[in-house]
Amino acid sequence: MTSTPVLSVQNLTTSFLIDGEWKSVVRNVSFDVRPGETVAIVGESGSGKSVTSLSIMRLLAPGSSRIEGRIELAGTDLLALPEKEMRGVRGNGASMIFQEPMTSLNPIFTIGRQISEVLTRHKGLSKQEARAQTVRLLEKVRIPNASSRFDDYPHQFSGGMRQRVMIAMALASKPKLLIADEPTTALDVTIQGQILDLIKVLQEEEGMSVLFITHDMGVVAEIADRTIVMYRGEAVESGPTEEIFQHGKHPYTRALLSAVPRLGSMRNHRWPTRFAVVDMKTGETAEPEEIADTVARGRTPVLAVRNLVTRFPVRSGLFARQTGAVHAVENISFDLFQGETLSLVGESGCGKSTTGRSIMRLIEPTGGEVALDGYDVLRLDGIGLRNMRKTIQMIFQDPFSSLNPRMTVGAAIAEPFIKHKLGTAKEAREKTVDLLRKVGLSPDMASRYPHEFSGGQRQRIAIARALSLDPKVIVADESVSALDVSIKAQVCNLLLDLQQSLNLAFLFISHDMAVVERVSHRVAVMYLGEIVEIGPRAAVFENPQHPYTKKLMAAVPVPDPARRGIRRGISSDELKSPVRGMDYLPPKREYREVSAGHLVQMA
Structure with missing residues (x-):
């Protein structure tokens, strides 16, 4: 590598005009990116990493933002360029890819x-x-x-x-610098692996430099030569990636690394285990505790699903006649017991979220049977459905869209209790106070609105709301996938604690294999609407049998810089389409039992 950097950032300070005052969100950040090098900026939401990248490209609104310091791209001071010349730099000298294409x-x-x-x-x-x-x-x-x-x-x-x-x-335009701002966060784990490999290969072919912005330490380990750790607008530590991972000095760096769930870390644990709780200021870690087994096996399951089918019509032509169907869920069966967590895993489009919504009748299934705590769910009328939903509640991926922005969080939590006429207004208030405490929030927060809370706090509010009817089953649909690593650990610990104290059954829907390994009693792997493997967590993770299960696990980024040279082999395959013609008859599937309760679909 030559010593002259492609990008040199010196004392970058970015401020925004808020209520008539300039408030800095990035302060005195300095770093270089050399030719052919990948530098990662890592930190959680609000650390200033994306504002740093937008400052470099001068993509912030000029009237309400102020960028100070010096930014040089191949020797050109970007902050001194007129906007017309800066437009020529964007896409030509430096290009940027974002999280949501x-x-x-x-x-x-x-x-x-x-x-x-x-x-x-x-x-x-x-x-x-x-x-x-x-x-x-x-x-x-x-x-x-x-x-x-x-x-x-x-x-x-x-x-x-x-x-x-x-x-x-x-x-x-063959840029000298590619800025990638969380380019894999919204992608499934197998697609994420392919994109990371693609960026590495193209970097070698084109000889370009990469500035990679992420909050995922596994991704950092796989792609970065050097790493800059940001915390509350400041670069608190920087150095070679191996050095950061093995000898991180700042408490926040150590905290970030400790909070990362690692695939395979549950090998010696029999039951779900709490995440290590890390103090982001001191870096001190409270060792994780194994959760006592609370599953009532051998009894009637609280949820029994048999041969569930959900299809959506595909229409085309002038008269919108049905020409086929999306086979979103195809003939799946499983049981869920009180106090148990069964995780549904798979890529986007595999049918796992549709399964959760079909069980709750938020989507109407095409066929099958769903028995929930004595209810024959698929035969219920409107009143029966209303009563059934006291037993089962759902937590969604984005709590902000599931909370009414015009309603205080106290009113939002109390609303189901009042609508179902379970008590007086006073009892609803008492219930709300109790639930806020249960999810680790203070009762005085009840008078605030959703926008006044962080993402992790909003997810706690959504959990409190789901608990207001004292359900026996909770469907958690990607409920932690959008959260930062430390917040994700806190919310998962909260769910495990609530499961133990309230004997809840969780249907945990996720594509995050490391989290699933941590919180599950059993795991079901879905592909193209079907369950291809199901069994106890240890059996599935330590002895995966189906090729798709093995592929999912192999794609998980591992927070180990020694793996940086690894290539998974870039595939251009997409998840196959679940759309079928009108004459399609699903094949009869057979399963073999590998070990007790561990079933694998036969080819």
Whole structure:
């Protein structure tokens, strides 16, 4: 590597105008990115890492933000450039890819046109030359049938393929620097692995530098040569990635590393185990405790699902006749016992969330049987459904969208209790105070509104609301996937504590294998609407049998810098489509028992 950096940031301070005052959110941050190097900026939400990247690209609103310090890209001071010249730098000298590609791609233009526009604007290519170059770029990022997909629109691509399109667009002008801001956070674990591999391979081929922004220490270990740890707007530690992981000095660095769930860490634990609780200021760790077994096995399950089928019609033509169906859930069966956590795992589109919603009749199943604490769920009328939902409640991925922004959190928690006429207004208030304490919040917070809380606190409020009817079963649908690692650990510990004290049964829906390993009694792996493997947590994780289960586990990023040279092998495969024709008959599936309760679908 040459000593001259591609990017040099010196004493970067970024402030925002809030209530007439300038408040700094990034303070005196300095670092270099050398040619061909990958530097990761890591930290939790609010640490200032994304504001740092947006400051470098000068993408913050000029009237309400102020950027101070010095930012040099290949020797050019970006802060001194007029906006017109800065537009020439963006996409040409430095390119950026974001967390959610669908918000970065224009839905009304084809992906080919959007990439070609970069080439015609920055490189002056003709339309024909730009089209040919765009197809080459799409092939480079491993999009199958690139020439035929040139005229497709963003909505016709999966999340992983859309992110590949964004990478192709970012690489169009052969930039010296690629800034990747949480590019894999919203993706399934297997797609995340493919994107990380793709960035590594393209970096080697193009010789570009990468500034990678993330809160995932597993991703940092796999991709970064050097790491900068940010905490509350300041760079608290930086150095070679191996040094940071093995000899991190700052308490926050040690806390981040301690809070990362590691696949395989449950090998010597028989029951679900609390996450290590880490003090982010001191770095001190309270050792995790194993949860006592509370499962009432051998009795009638609180939830019994038999041959559940959920399909959605596909219509086409002038008269919108049904021409096929999405086989979202296909003939699945399982039991859930009181005090047990059964996790449904798999990639987006595998049918796990549809399963949870079908059980609750938020989506109408096509067939099968669901027995819930004595209710025949699929035969219930409106009044019966209302009564049934006292027994089963749901916690969603995004608590902000499930809470009414115009309602105080106290009113939101009390609402189900009042609607179901379970007591007086005074009893509802007492219940709310009790629930807020149970989820680790103070009763005086009841008068606040959802926007006044952090993401982790809002998820605690959503949990309190779900508990207001004293349910026996909770469906937790990706309820911790959007949270920072330390908050995720706190919420998972809360769920485990509540399960033990209230004897709750959890149907835990997730694609995060390390979290699932930690909290589960049993695990069911779903693929294309079917359960392909189910069994006790230890059996599935320590002796996976189905190829898809093995693929899921192999894709999990491991927080070990020694794995940085590893390549999983980039695949251009997408999850197969669950859309079937009208004449499709699902094959009869057979399962073999590998060990007690460990069943695997036979090919």
